[in-house]
Amino acid sequence: MTATSDATPVSDEDRTALTDTVTRFARTEIAPHVDAWDAAGEFPRSLYRRAADLGLLGLGYPEQYGGTPASYALRLPLWRALSRHGASGGVLASLLSHNIGLPPVLAHGSDAVRAEVIPPVLAGEQIAALAITEPGGGSDVAQLKTTARREGDDYIVNGEKVFITSGMRADWITLAVRTGDAGSKGSGGISMLLIPGHSAGLSRSKLDKMGWLCSDTAHLRFDNVRVPARYLLGEEGAGFRIIMANFNGERFGLAASALGFAEACYDEALAWARQRKTFGAALVEHQVIRHKLVDMQMRIQSTAAWCESVAAQADAGRAGDAAPGRPKPHQPPLGGSDPCAAGERGGRQCLGCSGLPAQEPRHPNHAILRRPGRADPGRDGLHARHRQRAHLPRGQGHDDRRRCGRNHERPGCTSARHLKETGTMHSTDHGNKAIITCAITGVLTDPGQHHVPVTPEQLAKEARRAYDAGAAVVHVHFRNQEPGKGHLPSWDPQVARDCVQAMREACPGLIINQTTGVVGPHYQGPLDCLRATRPEMAACNAGSLNYLKVRSNGTWAWPPMLFDNQPAKVKDFIDVMLETGTLPEFECFDVGIVRCVEMYVQTGMYTERLPEYNFVMGVESGMPADPDLLPILLKLKIKDAPWQATVIGRSEIWPVHQRVAELGGHLRTGLEDTFYLPDGTKAESNGPLIEKLAEYARNAGREVASPQEARGMLGLKAAD
Numbered sequence: 001m002t003a004t005s006d007a008t009p010v011s012d013e014d015r016t017a018l019t020d021t022v023t024r025f026a027r028t029e030i031a032p033h034v035d036a037w038d039a040a041g042e043f044p045r046s047l048y049r050r051a052a053d054l055g056l057l058g059l060g061y062p063e064q065y066g067g068t069p070a071s072y073a074l075r076l077p078l079w080r081a082l083s084r085h086g087a088s089g090g091v092l093a094s095l096l097s098h099n100i101g102l103p104p105v106l107a108h109g110s111d112a113v114r115a116e117v118i119p120p121v122l123a124g125e126q127i128a129a130l131a132i133t134e135p136g137g138g139s140d141v142a143q144l145k146t147t148a149r150r151e152g153d154d155y156i157v158n159g160e161k162v163f164i165t166s167g168m169r170a171d172w173i174t175l176a177v178r179t180g181d182a183g184s185k186g187s188g189g190i191s192m193l194l195i196p197g198h199s200a201g202l203s204r205s206k207l208d209k210m211g212w213l214c215s216d217t218a219h220l221r222f223d224n225v226r227v228p229a230r231y232l233l234g235e236e237g238a239g240f241r242i243i244m245a246n247f248n249g250e251r252f253g254l255a256a257s258a259l260g261f262a263e264a265c266y267d268e269a270l271a272w273a274r275q276r277k278t279f280g281a282a283l284v285e286h287q288v289i290r291h292k293l294v295d296m297q298m299r300i301q302s303t304a305a306w307c308e309s310v311a312a313q314a315d316a317g318r319a320g321d322a323a324p325g326r327p328k329p330h331q332p333p334l335g336g337s338d339p340c341a342a343g344e345r346g347g348r349q350c351l352g353c354s355g356l357p358a359q360e361p362r363h364p365n366h367a368i369l370r371r372p373g374r375a376d377p378g379r380d381g382l383h384a385r386h387r388q389r390a391h392l393p394r395g396q397g398h399d400d401r402r403r404c405g406r407n408h409e410r411p412g413c414t415s416a417r418h419l420k421e422t423g424t425m426h427s428t429d430h431g432n433k434a435i436i437t438c439a440i441t442g443v444l445t446d447p448g449q450h451h452v453p454v455t456p457e458q459l460a461k462e463a464r465r466a467y468d469a470g471a472a473v474v475h476v477h478f479r480n481q482e483p484g485k486g487h488l489p490s491w492d493p494q495v496a497r498d499c500v501q502a503m504r505e506a507c508p509g510l511i512i513n514q515t516t517g518v519v520g521p522h523y524q525g526p527l528d529c530l531r532a533t534r535p536e537m538a539a540c541n542a543g544s545l546n547y548l549k550v551r552s553n554g555t556w557a558w559p560p561m562l563f564d565n566q567p568a569k570v571k572d573f574i575d576v577m578l579e580t581g582t583l584p585e586f587e588c589f590d591v592g593i594v595r596c597v598e599m600y601v602q603t604g605m606y607t608e609r610l611p612e613y614n615f616v617m618g619v620e621s622g623m624p625a626d627p628d629l630l631p632i633l634l635k636l637k638i639k640d641a642p643w644q645a646t647v648i649g650r651s652e653i654w655p656v657h658q659r660v661a662e663l664g665g666h667l668r669t670g671l672e673d674t675f676y677l678p679d680g681t682k683a684e685s686n687g688p689l690i691e692k693l694a695e696y697a698r699n700a701g702r703e704v705a706s707p708q709e710a711r712g713m714l715g716l717k718a719a720d
Contacts, residue, residue, distance in 0.1 A: 010074045019077040025054060026085035034088045037214035041206070043091055045127075045169070051095060052124030060099075061106065065118040072311035076256050080307075083260025084267070090215030092257060097166040100250050101128035101174045104192050104242050108234035113194065117172050129170035131161040131195075131220060132243060138163075141176065141243055142187040146222065148177035150229070155179070155193060157201075157225040167218025168204050171197040175222075176243060179236045187240035194231040201225040252310060259303050266296045294701050295432045298664075433705040434697040435666040435713060437473040437513060437644065438466035438686050442672030447479075447486045451684050452671050454479045454486035456502035465687035466670065467507040470694035472710035473537065474503060475513040477672065478529065491518075491525025493532035500533045509707035509719035513537040513585060516573055519563055527576050536716050539614070540573050540584040541565040542600070543593030548621040563589070571605050578608065583714060585612045587646070589622040594636045601638065609715065610641040614668075617656060618648030625649050627659035634663065642714075644668050654678040657693060661700035667693050 029050060037043040051057050060075050061067025082092050098121050105117055105128075120126040137143050146159025157177060167173075173195040180189020195202065205219040234242055270293060273283040283289045440462050441452045453462040463474050478496050480488040490496075500512055512535040516526040530538060544564045549557035577584050584606065588594045597613060600606045615633050618625035623633075625647050637643060644666035647653040653674055660667060669689045675682050683689050694704045711718060 010071055015074060015077050018074060019081050021054060022056065022078055022081035023085050025051070025056070026082050026087075030082075030091055031085065031087040034086075034091065034214065037088070037091070039213075041208075041213060042169075042216055043094070043214050047091075047095060048127065049124035052122060057096075057098065057124055058122040061102070061118065061122055065106075065114065066122040067118075071315040072252065073308070073315055075253075076307055076311050079253050079256035080260040080263070083257040084263045085260075087264075088212075088214060089257070089261065090212035093212060094166050094215045096253070097130070097170075098122075098128040099253060100130040100246060101166075101170070101172065103246050103249060104130075104174050104233050105172075105194060107245075108192065108238075108242060109194065110230065113231060113233075117194065121172065126171035127166050127169050128172045128174065129164055129166040130174045130246070131164045131167070132176045133161060133163050135160055135162050135219075142190070142240060144176055144178060144190065146175070146177050148179050148191065148193055148227070150179070151226075153229050155227045155229060155232070157193065157195070157222040157227055159222050161220040161222075163207065164218050164220055166216050167220055168206055168216045169197075173197060173220070174233070176239055179239075188237055190239035190243070191236045192233040192239040192242050193227055194233060195222075195225065195227055196231075199225045199227065252307075252314075255303070255310075256307055259300065259307060262296070262300050262303070266293070266300060269293065269296070291432070291701050291703075298432070432664065432702050433709060433713070434661060434700075434702045435473060435644070435705045435710045436471045436690060436693055436697070437475050437666070437668035437670075438463070438471035438690055439475045439646065439668055439670030439672035440466065440686055441477055441479065441670075443477045443479075443489050443515075443517075444487055445671075450671070450675065455481065456498045459499050460502040460506035462671075462686050463503040463510065464506045465685050466690045467510060467707075469687045469690035470704045471686075471690045472705055472707040473511040473513050473668075474507075475515065475539065475668065475670070475672070476500070476503070477515045491529055493528045496529040496533050500535065507707075509711070511536045511707060511710060511714070511716065513539065514582075515539050517541050517563070517587075519561060521564075521569075523569065523572070527572070530573075530576050530580050530582060534580045535582055536711075537583045537585055537612075537714070538573075538577055539587050540570065540577065542570060542586040542588050543590065543596045545589045545593070545619070546621050547619070550620070567600070567605070570600065574600075574606055583612065583716065585614050587614045587616055588633075589616045589619055591623060591633070591636065594633055598638050610638060612714075613637050613641055613643040615643065615645045616648070617645055618653060618673075625653050625656050627656045630656070630659055630663055630665075642666065646673060648673050650674060650676040651678055651680045654692075654696070658696050658699065661697045661702060667697060669693050 029047070033043070048057065055068055056078060058065075058067035059078055060070045062069060079092075079096075082096075083089070086092060102118060102121060105114060109117070117126075117128070121128045132138070132141060132144070134144055134146060136145060146157065146161065148155040148157045155177075157175070159177070161167075161175070164170075164173075175193045175195050177191055177193050178189050179191040201223045202225050203221045203223070205221075207217045207219055209215075209217060233239075270284070273289050273293065276283045278286070284293070440459060441454070445452050447454050453459045459476065463471075466474065476499065478490045478492070478499055479486050480490045481492075481495055496514070500514075503512065504510060512533065514530065514533060514535040514537070516523075516530065516539055518526055541563070542565065544562060544566060547561045547563045551557050574584055576582075586597045586600075588597065594613065594615065597611050601611060615623065615630075617623045617629070623629060630645070634643070645656065645660045646668050647656045647660075654677075657667060657669065669692075670686045671683070671689070674689065677683055677688060677692055697704055705713060708718065710716075
């Protein structure tokens with residue numbers, strides 16, 4: 001059960017009953033009429049009264065105003081079901097516009113104003129709207145220009161607002177204004193006023209749109225509009241905080257709605273895939289379509305879990321940490337919008353040309369075409385800024401000069417700007433493909449006993465075997481080239497150059513991931529090798545570990561040692577990797593080290609992008625090779641950060657690889673990590689190990705990324 005301070009406990013039966021009610025309402029009283037309403041450019045006001053009769057408009061408001069107190073956990077099914085079954089984002093936006101217009105009135109209006117405004121709105125008799133955006137700016141609220149000048153017992157309002165949902169018909173408009181001195185700037189002079197819709201001097205113009213056709217969207221103009229001072233919400237100058245708090249609930253509603261839209265896309269795509277036949281079989285019988293449907297459902301389920309988690313935290317009273325729409329560092333905002341966009345893309349691909357005609361009711365974008373881009377690439381800039389603020393320490397998002405990690409130093413590089421200037425992007429959607437890394441040769445393994453490559457020629461041959469089997473990345477250690485010393489490491493820059501060049505010539509487009517691990521305070525050798533080879537990627541050991549192993553007789557397998565990677569050492573490696581345009585891969589040998597990576601981001605040691613995690617499992621004194629540990633590690637890493645697992649051992653490691661593939665991680669194996677195939681037979685080269693890993697990826701419903709695709713997914717430049 002979930003409860004809040006203003007709601008009784010909510011049972012699963014309550015949520016199911018509400019979902020059923022909303023679903024029936026959407027299917028019978030909205031969906032059948034949407035085409036006609038779109039043609040008319042509006043839906044009838046009687047729909048507000050019908051929704052009010054069912055108690056939908058009053059959900060979450062006090063009983064004294066005609067509402068029904070409800071937790072976020074109970075409001076979530078309302079937004080989700082209306083979006084899934086209502087066939088129109090436009091209806092949803094206008095019908096529930098009071099949920100962004102009334103909260104400031106409820107929280108900051110006087111008792112008299114609340115009693116005057118809230119009851120008729122919840123009864124469906126009047127309409128409330130929120131007006132923040134102006135022709136000159138939207139998300140930068142602190143720069144708004146609409147003014148309200150105090151004159152006796154009134155305020156005189158002048159200015160414009162645009163893209164206002166319910167703006168044409170609103171009886172009450174919650175308006176953001178500037179009440180400071182003339183010419184004042186910033187957030188300190190912003191206040192909130194409630195404007196009666198009949199006010200003299202208020203003019204409205206309807207806006208035609210590409211989507212949300214039946215949603216009332218307006219351009220508002222205020223020409224010396226006189227508003228009684230009693231309609232001031234809160235104190236003068238407190239408006240910015242009111243707006244920011246109001247956005248939290250709005251973001252949560254947007255995420256829940258986008259989740260419902262994604263489900264609508266899935267429902268339509270699945271129905272069509274079962275009906276449509278090609279090459280003698282239903283579409284759903286073709287593997288590529290099943291993969292798309294599974295990927296859509298995976299995104300839907302993960303977002304549903306995220307929404308439930310945020311709702312539960314807010315209902316538990318931890319709104320300061322996780323208010324709806326306000327992310328923790330590992331929870332990017334607008335989390336529901338990504339599966340909505342992915343659902344639209346996947347649904348269109350499943351339906352083919354049937355997904356294009358606007359007059360055809362059976363296509364997955366039936367709802368999507370009726371909503372502007374709440375989840376489209378046009379909002380990626382705002383999404384990226386929210387994501388950046390969630391992951392960077394205060395001030396880090398606005399450095400004068402930052403290096404983007406691809407060897408382009410310029411002010412404030414973002415993914416969008418990087419794409420425009422370099423032709424690559426820090427994150428590219430290639431579906432759910434798996435990047436496979438071959439750990440081609442380890443350190444200290446005796447080449448006289450095992451078939452591990454040492455020379456550039458041997459490395460090139462082994463790299464080609466792995467490349468042909470599906471590896472896009474090769475993780476490489478360099479070995480001493482002197483006779484009889486091939487089991488020892490080498491930090492000779494010329495050796496590193498020769499080895500890397502040989503592998504690149506043998507494998508066009510291959511991504512080099514170079515080791516840097518070294519014990520002790522003297523690590524100039526790895527730094528010199530990075531500068532000599534300038535690899536696309538490199539291991540960055542993210543923390544220290546007691547590197548121990550005990551034999552069965554109770555003695556040490558080797559003298560106890562500390563694999564030391566204190567923050568200063570880690571930072572030195574990060575700095576050189578940024579200098580060489582190398583993507584760091586943070587190797588985490590223990591649970592605490594996983595948590596350290598986020599601290600490096602928070603303190604500004606690494607701010608270029610979401611970090612790449614490599615969970616190293618199977619080291620005796622580190623994390624065990626246990627598939628049950630993976631979900632815990634995923635909770636500890638930064639949300640949405642890419643990851644893979646290095647699993648060390650014998651045949652017992654393969655169930656871990658399978659679980660990594662199922663959970664969406666990238667995959668790695670090779671002669672550095674194991675000599676053994678799942679059946680216990682010994683591999684004589686990297687090729688069979690990579691072939692088996694690729695098979696595990698496909699068993700999990702994932703295709704293997706080519707080197708070029710992997711470069712796009714990792715934000716690396718295209719191969720020369």
